[in-house]
Protein backbone atom coordinates (compact mmCIF):
# COMPACT_ATOMS: atom_id res chain seq x y z
CA UNK A 1 0.00 0.00 0.00
CA UNK A 2 2.76 2.47 1.03
CA UNK A 3 4.49 2.10 -2.35
CA UNK A 4 1.50 3.48 -4.21
CA UNK A 5 1.20 6.61 -2.08
CA UNK A 6 1.92 9.76 -4.05
CA UNK A 7 4.44 12.19 -2.59
CA UNK A 8 3.74 15.92 -2.84
CA UNK A 9 6.48 18.54 -2.67
CA UNK A 10 6.79 22.11 -1.45
CA UNK A 11 6.67 24.88 -4.05
CA UNK A 12 9.49 27.36 -3.48
CA UNK A 13 10.94 29.88 -5.93
CA UNK A 14 9.11 28.37 -8.90
CA UNK A 15 10.16 24.74 -8.28
CA UNK A 16 8.57 21.70 -6.63
CA UNK A 17 11.13 20.66 -4.02
CA UNK A 18 11.42 18.22 -1.10
CA UNK A 19 12.00 19.72 2.32
CA UNK A 20 15.62 20.05 3.39
CA UNK A 21 15.48 17.44 6.14
CA UNK A 22 13.79 14.90 3.85
CA UNK A 23 10.99 14.14 6.34
CA UNK A 24 7.40 13.52 5.32
CA UNK A 25 4.01 12.91 6.89
CA UNK A 26 1.01 10.99 5.58
CA UNK A 27 -2.48 12.37 5.42
CA UNK A 28 -5.32 9.84 5.82
CA UNK A 29 -8.86 9.84 4.48
CA UNK A 30 -11.11 10.46 7.51
CA UNK A 31 -13.88 8.40 5.87
CA UNK A 32 -11.55 5.40 5.55
CA UNK A 33 -8.19 5.64 7.23
CA UNK A 34 -6.83 2.74 5.14
CA UNK A 35 -6.74 5.23 2.28
CA UNK A 36 -3.58 7.39 2.38
CA UNK A 37 -4.44 10.55 0.47
CA UNK A 38 -0.83 11.59 0.07
CA UNK A 39 2.63 11.99 1.56
CA UNK A 40 3.62 15.58 2.26
CA UNK A 41 6.76 17.46 3.22
CA UNK A 42 7.32 17.84 6.97
CA UNK A 43 9.13 21.12 6.46
CA UNK A 44 11.35 22.81 8.98
CA UNK A 45 12.30 26.44 9.66
CA UNK A 46 14.95 26.44 6.88
CA UNK A 47 12.34 25.55 4.24
CA UNK A 48 10.10 28.31 5.52
CA UNK A 49 13.04 30.71 5.42
CA UNK A 50 13.74 29.75 1.80
CA UNK A 51 10.11 30.46 0.94
CA UNK A 52 10.22 33.89 2.61
CA UNK A 53 13.45 34.77 0.80
CA UNK A 54 12.05 33.68 -2.57
CA UNK A 55 8.96 35.83 -1.98
CA UNK A 56 11.16 38.82 -1.05
CA UNK A 57 13.23 38.43 -4.19
CA UNK A 58 10.17 38.17 -6.44
CA UNK A 59 8.33 41.17 -5.00
CA UNK A 60 9.85 43.98 -7.08
CA UNK A 61 9.19 42.24 -10.39
CA UNK A 62 5.65 41.17 -9.47
CA UNK A 63 4.48 44.52 -8.17
CA UNK A 64 5.72 46.18 -11.36
CA UNK A 65 4.09 43.66 -13.69
CA UNK A 66 1.08 45.15 -15.49
CA UNK A 67 -2.07 44.46 -13.52
CA UNK A 68 -3.68 43.06 -16.67
CA UNK A 69 -0.97 40.38 -16.74
CA UNK A 70 -1.51 39.55 -13.08
CA UNK A 71 -5.24 39.30 -13.80
CA UNK A 72 -4.64 36.96 -16.73
CA UNK A 73 -2.70 34.60 -14.46
CA UNK A 74 -5.63 34.49 -12.01
CA UNK A 75 -8.12 33.90 -14.82
CA UNK A 76 -5.99 31.15 -16.35
CA UNK A 77 -5.56 29.54 -12.94
CA UNK A 78 -9.36 29.63 -12.56
CA UNK A 79 -9.73 27.83 -15.90
CA UNK A 80 -7.25 25.17 -14.76
CA UNK A 81 -9.26 24.57 -11.57
CA UNK A 82 -12.48 24.32 -13.59
CA UNK A 83 -10.92 21.91 -16.08
CA UNK A 84 -9.68 19.62 -13.31
CA UNK A 85 -12.61 20.03 -10.96
CA UNK A 86 -13.59 16.34 -10.91
CA UNK A 87 -10.14 15.15 -9.84
CA UNK A 88 -9.59 17.96 -7.36
CA UNK A 89 -13.04 17.55 -5.82
CA UNK A 90 -12.44 13.83 -5.28
CA UNK A 91 -9.13 14.60 -3.59
CA UNK A 92 -10.81 17.22 -1.39
CA UNK A 93 -13.46 14.71 -0.31
CA UNK A 94 -10.74 12.16 0.45
CA UNK A 95 -8.66 14.56 2.50
CA UNK A 96 -11.41 16.39 4.38
CA UNK A 97 -14.47 14.13 4.31
CA UNK A 98 -17.14 16.47 2.91
CA UNK A 99 -19.59 15.29 0.26
CA UNK A 100 -18.33 15.21 -3.30
CA UNK A 101 -20.88 17.75 -4.56
CA UNK A 102 -19.78 20.17 -1.82
CA UNK A 103 -16.13 19.60 -2.74
CA UNK A 104 -16.96 20.30 -6.40
CA UNK A 105 -18.79 23.50 -5.38
CA UNK A 106 -15.81 24.51 -3.29
CA UNK A 107 -13.33 24.26 -6.17
CA UNK A 108 -15.74 26.05 -8.51
CA UNK A 109 -16.18 28.78 -5.89
CA UNK A 110 -12.40 29.03 -5.63
CA UNK A 111 -12.19 29.52 -9.40
CA UNK A 112 -14.95 32.13 -9.15
CA UNK A 113 -12.94 33.89 -6.44
CA UNK A 114 -9.86 34.01 -8.68
CA UNK A 115 -11.98 35.50 -11.49
CA UNK A 116 -13.72 37.96 -9.17
CA UNK A 117 -10.41 39.38 -7.94
CA UNK A 118 -8.92 39.40 -11.44
CA UNK A 119 -11.67 41.90 -12.33
CA UNK A 120 -12.33 43.70 -9.06
CA UNK A 121 -8.61 44.17 -8.40
CA UNK A 122 -8.40 46.31 -11.51
CA UNK A 123 -10.96 48.77 -10.17
CA UNK A 124 -9.15 49.56 -6.92
CA UNK A 125 -7.94 53.12 -7.26
CA UNK A 126 -7.23 56.08 -5.03
CA UNK A 127 -9.05 59.37 -4.49
CA UNK A 128 -8.35 63.00 -5.33
CA UNK A 129 -8.73 65.70 -2.71
CA UNK A 130 -9.99 69.21 -3.52
CA UNK A 131 -7.92 72.03 -2.02
CA UNK A 132 -7.10 75.73 -2.58
CA UNK A 133 -3.83 75.69 -4.53
CA UNK A 134 -4.45 75.63 -8.31
CA UNK A 135 -0.92 74.36 -8.89
CA UNK A 136 -1.27 71.39 -6.63
CA UNK A 137 -2.80 67.97 -7.24
CA UNK A 138 -3.47 65.93 -4.10
CA UNK A 139 -4.38 62.29 -4.48
CA UNK A 140 -3.99 58.91 -2.84
CA UNK A 141 -2.98 55.69 -4.41
CA UNK A 142 -2.73 52.13 -3.20
CA UNK A 143 0.28 49.90 -3.38
CA UNK A 144 1.04 46.32 -2.30
CA UNK A 145 2.45 45.56 1.14
CA UNK A 146 5.25 43.15 0.16
CA UNK A 147 5.59 39.55 1.36
CA UNK A 148 2.40 38.27 2.96
CA UNK A 149 1.63 35.00 4.76
CA UNK A 150 -1.50 32.93 4.18
CA UNK A 151 -2.38 30.29 6.81
CA UNK A 152 -5.48 28.19 6.25
CA UNK A 153 -7.46 25.48 8.10
CA UNK A 154 -8.67 22.06 6.99
CA UNK A 155 -12.44 22.64 6.81
CA UNK A 156 -12.43 24.60 3.53
CA UNK A 157 -8.95 23.72 2.23
CA UNK A 158 -9.54 25.28 -1.21
CA UNK A 159 -11.99 28.17 -0.86
CA UNK A 160 -10.46 29.76 2.26
CA UNK A 161 -6.91 30.02 0.84
CA UNK A 162 -8.34 31.03 -2.57
CA UNK A 163 -9.97 34.10 -1.09
CA UNK A 164 -6.71 35.09 0.56
CA UNK A 165 -4.34 34.26 -2.32
CA UNK A 166 -6.32 36.01 -5.06
CA UNK A 167 -6.58 39.50 -3.49
CA UNK A 168 -2.97 39.27 -2.28
CA UNK A 169 -1.69 38.47 -5.77
CA UNK A 170 -3.79 40.81 -7.88
CA UNK A 171 -2.66 43.76 -5.75
CA UNK A 172 1.01 42.87 -6.33
CA UNK A 173 2.05 41.09 -3.12
CA UNK A 174 4.11 37.92 -3.02
CA UNK A 175 2.97 35.04 -0.84
CA UNK A 176 4.16 32.37 1.54
CA UNK A 177 1.31 29.91 2.03
CA UNK A 178 0.96 27.21 4.68
CA UNK A 179 -2.07 24.94 4.31
CA UNK A 180 -3.32 22.82 7.22
CA UNK A 181 -1.47 19.53 7.64
CA UNK A 182 -4.86 17.86 8.02
CA UNK A 183 -5.88 18.73 4.43
CA UNK A 184 -2.86 20.03 2.51
CA UNK A 185 -3.54 18.69 -0.98
CA UNK A 186 -6.29 21.09 -2.11
CA UNK A 187 -4.09 24.06 -1.22
CA UNK A 188 -1.24 22.58 -3.26
CA UNK A 189 -3.69 22.22 -6.20
CA UNK A 190 -4.41 25.97 -6.02
CA UNK A 191 -0.66 26.61 -6.21
CA UNK A 192 -0.34 24.17 -9.12
CA UNK A 193 -3.09 26.09 -10.93
CA UNK A 194 -1.16 29.34 -10.48
CA UNK A 195 2.05 27.67 -11.63
CA UNK A 196 0.35 26.30 -14.79
CA UNK A 197 -1.03 29.80 -15.41
CA UNK A 198 2.52 31.13 -15.50
CA UNK A 199 2.97 32.83 -12.15
CA UNK A 200 6.64 33.94 -11.98
CA UNK A 201 9.08 32.12 -9.69
CA UNK A 202 8.90 33.18 -6.04
CA UNK A 203 5.56 34.99 -6.31
CA UNK A 204 3.71 32.11 -4.63
CA UNK A 205 5.48 29.72 -2.31
CA UNK A 206 3.85 26.83 -0.46
CA UNK A 207 5.34 25.01 2.50
CA UNK A 208 3.60 22.13 4.27
CA UNK A 209 4.44 20.97 7.78
CA UNK A 210 3.81 21.37 11.47
CA UNK A 211 2.80 24.78 12.77
CA UNK A 212 5.48 24.56 15.45
CA UNK A 213 8.23 24.16 12.83
CA UNK A 214 7.07 26.42 10.01
CA UNK A 215 4.88 28.86 11.95
CA UNK A 216 7.45 31.05 13.72
CA UNK A 217 9.36 31.88 10.50
CA UNK A 218 6.30 32.72 8.45
CA UNK A 219 4.65 34.77 11.19
CA UNK A 220 7.49 36.42 13.12
CA UNK A 221 9.96 37.23 10.37
CA UNK A 222 10.55 40.96 9.88
CA UNK A 223 10.00 40.48 6.15
CA UNK A 224 6.36 39.47 6.61
CA UNK A 225 4.20 42.55 6.04
CA UNK A 226 0.82 40.89 6.59
CA UNK A 227 -0.75 37.63 7.76
CA UNK A 228 -4.14 36.39 6.69
CA UNK A 229 -5.14 33.54 9.01
CA UNK A 230 -8.24 31.38 9.44
CA UNK A 231 -8.39 28.85 12.27
CA UNK A 232 -8.95 28.54 15.99
CA UNK A 233 -9.11 31.51 18.33
CA UNK A 234 -6.31 29.96 20.40
CA UNK A 235 -3.86 29.68 17.46
CA UNK A 236 -4.88 33.15 16.27
CA UNK A 237 -4.22 34.59 19.73
CA UNK A 238 -0.81 32.92 19.85
CA UNK A 239 0.19 34.40 16.49
CA UNK A 240 -1.24 37.79 17.42
CA UNK A 241 1.04 37.96 20.49
CA UNK A 242 4.26 37.34 18.58
CA UNK A 243 4.08 39.36 15.37
CA UNK A 244 6.07 42.51 14.64
CA UNK A 245 4.48 45.88 15.20
CA UNK A 246 4.35 46.60 11.47
CA UNK A 247 2.83 43.24 10.45
CA UNK A 248 -0.78 43.72 9.42
CA UNK A 249 -3.19 41.01 10.64
CA UNK A 250 -6.48 39.66 9.38
CA UNK A 251 -7.80 36.75 11.41
CA UNK A 252 -10.96 34.77 10.97
CA UNK A 253 -11.43 32.71 14.13
CA UNK A 254 -14.14 30.80 15.96
CA UNK A 255 -17.88 31.16 16.25
CA UNK A 256 -20.80 30.04 18.44
CA UNK A 257 -23.48 31.07 16.01
CA UNK A 258 -27.11 31.44 17.17
CA UNK A 259 -30.32 30.75 15.27
CA UNK A 260 -33.31 32.48 16.90
CA UNK A 261 -36.74 30.90 16.33
CA UNK A 262 -39.61 33.29 17.07
CA UNK A 263 -43.31 32.54 17.70
CA UNK A 264 -44.27 33.51 14.12
CA UNK A 265 -41.51 31.43 12.48
CA UNK A 266 -42.25 29.03 9.66
CA UNK A 267 -41.19 25.97 11.67
CA UNK A 268 -40.38 23.84 8.62
CA UNK A 269 -38.04 26.58 7.47
CA UNK A 270 -36.55 26.92 10.97
CA UNK A 271 -35.85 23.18 11.12
CA UNK A 272 -34.36 23.23 7.65
CA UNK A 273 -32.04 26.10 8.64
CA UNK A 274 -31.04 24.33 11.86
CA UNK A 275 -30.19 21.12 9.99
CA UNK A 276 -28.30 22.86 7.19
CA UNK A 277 -26.52 25.29 9.49
CA UNK A 278 -25.75 22.78 12.23
CA UNK A 279 -24.98 19.58 10.39
CA UNK A 280 -23.70 20.40 6.92
CA UNK A 281 -19.96 19.79 6.78
CA UNK A 282 -20.61 17.64 9.88
CA UNK A 283 -20.80 20.85 11.91
CA UNK A 284 -17.25 21.87 11.04
CA UNK A 285 -17.85 25.36 9.69
CA UNK A 286 -16.87 28.53 11.50
CA UNK A 287 -20.29 29.94 10.64
CA UNK A 288 -22.13 26.72 11.59
CA UNK A 289 -25.24 26.97 13.77
CA UNK A 290 -24.59 25.70 17.27
CA UNK A 291 -27.14 27.45 19.52
CA UNK A 292 -30.88 27.46 18.82
CA UNK A 293 -32.72 30.08 20.87
CA UNK A 294 -36.42 29.31 20.78
CA UNK A 295 -39.43 30.91 22.47
CA UNK A 296 -41.66 28.66 24.69
CA UNK A 297 -44.77 28.74 22.47
CA UNK A 298 -43.06 26.88 19.59
CA UNK A 299 -40.29 25.02 21.42
CA UNK A 300 -42.05 21.62 21.61
CA UNK A 301 -43.27 21.67 18.00
CA UNK A 302 -39.87 22.84 16.72
CA UNK A 303 -38.03 20.17 18.73
CA UNK A 304 -40.34 17.37 17.51
CA UNK A 305 -39.90 18.38 13.89
CA UNK A 306 -36.14 18.75 14.34
CA UNK A 307 -35.76 15.28 15.87
CA UNK A 308 -37.79 13.72 13.05
CA UNK A 309 -35.53 15.34 10.45
CA UNK A 310 -32.36 14.38 12.34
CA UNK A 311 -33.46 10.73 12.42
CA UNK A 312 -33.70 10.78 8.61
CA UNK A 313 -30.18 12.09 7.98
CA UNK A 314 -27.86 9.76 6.08
CA UNK A 315 -24.31 9.43 7.35
CA UNK A 316 -21.51 7.97 5.25
CA UNK A 317 -18.55 8.42 2.95
CA UNK A 318 -18.88 11.67 0.99
CA UNK A 319 -17.92 9.80 -2.18
CA UNK A 320 -21.31 8.06 -2.11
CA UNK A 321 -24.19 10.17 -3.44
CA UNK A 322 -27.02 11.20 -1.14
CA UNK A 323 -25.13 11.45 2.15
CA UNK A 324 -26.06 14.27 4.52
CA UNK A 325 -23.09 14.01 6.91
CA UNK A 326 -19.59 12.70 6.36
CA UNK A 327 -17.00 11.85 9.02
CA UNK A 328 -15.26 14.32 11.31
CA UNK A 329 -12.11 15.51 9.56
CA UNK A 330 -9.56 14.14 12.02
CA UNK A 331 -9.33 11.75 14.94
CA UNK A 332 -8.47 14.72 17.18
CA UNK A 333 -11.65 16.48 16.06
CA UNK A 334 -13.68 13.33 16.77
CA UNK A 335 -12.22 13.09 20.29
CA UNK A 336 -12.88 16.78 20.91
CA UNK A 337 -16.52 16.42 19.90
CA UNK A 338 -17.00 13.20 21.91
CA UNK A 339 -15.62 15.02 24.93
CA UNK A 340 -18.19 17.81 24.47
CA UNK A 341 -20.95 15.18 24.13
CA UNK A 342 -19.97 13.88 27.60
CA UNK A 343 -19.96 17.42 28.96
CA UNK A 344 -23.36 18.08 27.37
CA UNK A 345 -24.83 14.90 28.90
CA UNK A 346 -23.73 16.08 32.33
CA UNK A 347 -24.88 19.67 32.08
CA UNK A 348 -28.04 19.56 29.88
CA UNK A 349 -30.68 17.09 28.61
CA UNK A 350 -29.50 14.81 25.81
CA UNK A 351 -32.09 14.11 23.11
CA UNK A 352 -30.23 12.16 20.47
CA UNK A 353 -26.94 11.32 18.74
CA UNK A 354 -23.35 11.95 19.64
CA UNK A 355 -22.44 8.28 19.33
CA UNK A 356 -19.42 7.05 17.45
CA UNK A 357 -20.70 4.85 14.63
CA UNK A 358 -19.23 1.39 14.22
CA UNK A 359 -19.71 -1.64 11.99
CA UNK A 360 -18.91 -2.05 8.29
CA UNK A 361 -17.40 1.03 6.67
CA UNK A 362 -17.83 3.03 9.88
CA UNK A 363 -15.08 0.98 11.55
CA UNK A 364 -12.47 2.72 9.40
CA UNK A 365 -13.64 6.35 9.68
CA UNK A 366 -14.35 9.08 12.21
CA UNK A 367 -18.14 8.90 12.09
CA UNK A 368 -20.48 10.35 14.69
CA UNK A 369 -24.28 10.60 14.74
CA UNK A 370 -25.64 14.17 14.87
CA UNK A 371 -26.47 15.24 18.42
CA UNK A 372 -29.20 17.45 19.88
CA UNK A 373 -29.35 18.71 23.47
CA UNK A 374 -32.22 20.59 25.06
CA UNK A 375 -32.80 22.50 28.31
CA UNK A 376 -29.41 24.06 27.67
CA UNK A 377 -28.54 27.22 29.59
CA UNK A 378 -26.50 29.76 27.69
CA UNK A 379 -23.91 29.75 30.49
CA UNK A 380 -23.14 26.05 29.95
CA UNK A 381 -19.91 25.00 28.26
CA UNK A 382 -21.72 23.46 25.27
CA UNK A 383 -23.34 26.85 24.68
CA UNK A 384 -20.19 28.92 25.14
CA UNK A 385 -17.28 26.92 23.65
CA UNK A 386 -16.73 26.22 19.97
CA UNK A 387 -17.31 22.47 19.50
CA UNK A 388 -16.85 22.30 15.73
CA UNK A 389 -18.96 19.19 15.27
CA UNK A 390 -22.56 18.05 14.63
CA UNK A 391 -24.00 19.22 17.94
CA UNK A 392 -27.04 21.49 18.40
CA UNK A 393 -27.99 23.07 21.74
CA UNK A 394 -31.62 24.16 22.19
CA UNK A 395 -32.00 27.04 24.62
CA UNK A 396 -35.43 28.28 25.73
CA UNK A 397 -35.74 32.08 25.79
CA UNK A 398 -38.62 34.10 27.25
CA UNK A 399 -39.18 36.45 24.33
CA UNK A 400 -37.40 38.43 21.59
CA UNK A 401 -35.47 40.68 23.99
CA UNK A 402 -34.27 37.67 25.96
CA UNK A 403 -33.27 35.89 22.73
CA UNK A 404 -31.23 38.89 21.64
CA UNK A 405 -29.57 39.23 25.05
CA UNK A 406 -28.60 35.55 25.17
CA UNK A 407 -27.47 35.49 21.53
CA UNK A 408 -25.10 38.35 22.38
CA UNK A 409 -23.90 36.65 25.57
CA UNK A 410 -20.90 35.04 23.87
CA UNK A 411 -17.22 35.79 23.36
CA UNK A 412 -17.87 35.22 19.65
CA UNK A 413 -19.74 37.24 17.03
CA UNK A 414 -19.30 35.66 13.64
CA UNK A 415 -22.76 34.87 12.21
CA UNK A 416 -26.31 34.99 13.58
CA UNK A 417 -29.74 34.29 12.16
CA UNK A 418 -33.40 34.83 13.08
CA UNK A 419 -36.49 33.07 11.74
CA UNK A 420 -39.45 35.44 11.77
CA UNK A 421 -41.80 37.42 9.53
CA UNK A 422 -42.04 40.32 11.99
CA UNK A 423 -40.38 43.46 10.55
CA UNK A 424 -39.76 44.93 14.02
CA UNK A 425 -37.79 41.83 15.07
CA UNK A 426 -35.87 41.95 11.77
CA UNK A 427 -35.04 45.62 12.28
CA UNK A 428 -33.97 45.40 15.93
CA UNK A 429 -32.07 42.15 15.32
CA UNK A 430 -30.11 43.74 12.48
CA UNK A 431 -29.20 46.73 14.64
CA UNK A 432 -28.52 45.04 17.97
CA UNK A 433 -27.02 41.63 17.22
CA UNK A 434 -23.27 41.55 17.87
CA UNK A 435 -22.30 39.64 14.77
CA UNK A 436 -20.31 40.34 11.61
CA UNK A 437 -22.78 38.42 9.46
CA UNK A 438 -26.51 38.85 10.04
CA UNK A 439 -29.01 36.50 8.41
CA UNK A 440 -32.81 36.69 8.36
CA UNK A 441 -34.70 33.52 7.39
CA UNK A 442 -31.40 32.08 6.09
CA UNK A 443 -28.73 29.71 7.47
CA UNK A 444 -25.88 31.10 9.55
CA UNK A 445 -23.55 29.44 7.05
CA UNK A 446 -22.61 30.65 3.57
CA UNK A 447 -21.23 33.92 2.34
CA UNK A 448 -20.68 35.63 -0.99
CA UNK A 449 -17.36 36.10 -2.77
CA UNK A 450 -18.20 39.75 -3.46
CA UNK A 451 -19.44 40.76 0.02
CA UNK A 452 -17.28 41.45 3.09
CA UNK A 453 -16.90 38.62 5.61
CA UNK A 454 -15.63 38.67 9.18
CA UNK A 455 -16.67 38.57 12.79
CA UNK A 456 -16.95 40.79 15.84
CA UNK A 457 -15.49 40.23 19.32
CA UNK A 458 -13.22 37.15 19.52
CA UNK A 459 -14.28 35.89 16.08
CA UNK A 460 -11.84 38.14 14.22
CA UNK A 461 -9.21 40.73 14.68
CA UNK A 462 -11.09 44.01 14.49
CA UNK A 463 -9.04 45.12 11.52
CA UNK A 464 -9.89 44.23 7.95
CA UNK A 465 -12.67 42.13 6.50
CA UNK A 466 -12.09 39.35 3.97
CA UNK A 467 -13.87 38.87 0.64
CA UNK A 468 -15.23 41.50 -1.70
CA UNK A 469 -13.48 44.82 -1.95
CA UNK A 470 -12.45 44.65 1.70
CA UNK A 471 -10.14 41.78 0.81
CA UNK A 472 -8.23 44.07 -1.54
CA UNK A 473 -7.94 46.83 1.04
CA UNK A 474 -6.26 44.49 3.51
CA UNK A 475 -3.46 43.72 1.05
CA UNK A 476 -2.74 47.33 0.08
CA UNK A 477 -1.44 50.46 1.77
CA UNK A 478 -2.32 54.05 0.96
CA UNK A 479 0.13 56.78 -0.06
CA UNK A 480 -1.09 60.37 -0.16
CA UNK A 481 0.64 62.40 -2.84
CA UNK A 482 0.96 66.23 -3.01
CA UNK A 483 2.15 66.99 -6.55
CA UNK A 484 2.93 70.62 -7.29
CA UNK A 485 4.12 72.20 -10.51
Ligand SMILES: NC(=O)C1=CN([C@@H]2O[C@H](COP(=O)(O)OP(=O)(O)OC[C@H]3O[C@@H](n4cnc5c(N)ncnc54)[C@H](O)[C@@H]3O)[C@@H](O)[C@H]2O)C=CC1
Nearest residue numbers: 151152153179180211215231232235238253254286386388
Ligand atom coordinates in the same frame (compact mmCIF):
# COMPACT_ATOMS: atom_id res chain seq x y z
N1 LIG B 1 -12.79 29.25 12.29
C1 LIG B 1 -12.53 28.24 11.50
O1 LIG B 1 -12.85 28.24 10.32
C2 LIG B 1 -11.80 27.08 12.05
C3 LIG B 1 -11.77 26.84 13.40
N2 LIG B 1 -11.13 25.74 13.85
C4 LIG B 1 -11.16 25.48 15.31
O2 LIG B 1 -9.87 25.11 15.69
C5 LIG B 1 -9.89 23.87 16.38
C6 LIG B 1 -8.62 23.13 16.11
O3 LIG B 1 -8.41 22.91 14.72
P1 LIG B 1 -6.96 23.06 14.10
O4 LIG B 1 -6.90 22.60 12.72
O5 LIG B 1 -6.00 22.44 15.07
O6 LIG B 1 -6.87 24.66 14.02
P2 LIG B 1 -5.64 25.60 14.21
O7 LIG B 1 -6.14 26.95 14.47
O8 LIG B 1 -4.68 25.00 15.17
O9 LIG B 1 -4.95 25.55 12.76
C7 LIG B 1 -5.34 26.37 11.66
C8 LIG B 1 -4.11 26.62 10.80
O10 LIG B 1 -3.17 27.40 11.52
C9 LIG B 1 -1.91 26.76 11.60
N3 LIG B 1 -1.33 27.17 12.88
C10 LIG B 1 -1.72 26.81 14.12
N4 LIG B 1 -0.95 27.41 15.04
C11 LIG B 1 -0.05 28.19 14.37
C12 LIG B 1 1.01 29.05 14.75
N5 LIG B 1 1.31 29.25 16.04
N6 LIG B 1 1.72 29.67 13.80
C13 LIG B 1 1.43 29.49 12.50
N7 LIG B 1 0.45 28.67 12.07
C14 LIG B 1 -0.30 28.03 12.98
C15 LIG B 1 -2.26 25.30 11.46
O11 LIG B 1 -1.16 24.54 11.06
C16 LIG B 1 -3.35 25.36 10.41
O12 LIG B 1 -2.78 25.53 9.12
C17 LIG B 1 -11.15 23.21 15.88
O13 LIG B 1 -11.62 22.27 16.78
C18 LIG B 1 -12.07 24.37 15.70
O14 LIG B 1 -12.67 24.68 16.94
C19 LIG B 1 -10.48 24.89 13.02
C20 LIG B 1 -10.49 25.08 11.67
C21 LIG B 1 -11.18 26.19 11.08
Ligand SMILES: O=Cc1ccc(S(=O)(=O)O)cc1
Nearest residue numbers: 156159160163285286287447
Ligand atom coordinates in the same frame (compact mmCIF):
# COMPACT_ATOMS: atom_id res chain seq x y z
O1 LIG C 1 -15.63 27.97 8.19
C1 LIG C 1 -15.75 29.13 7.85
C2 LIG C 1 -15.83 29.47 6.42
C3 LIG C 1 -16.35 28.58 5.57
C4 LIG C 1 -16.36 28.83 4.20
C5 LIG C 1 -15.84 29.97 3.73
S1 LIG C 1 -15.78 30.24 2.04
O2 LIG C 1 -16.80 31.20 1.72
O3 LIG C 1 -15.98 28.97 1.37
O4 LIG C 1 -14.44 30.78 1.73
C6 LIG C 1 -15.34 30.88 4.58
C7 LIG C 1 -15.34 30.63 5.94
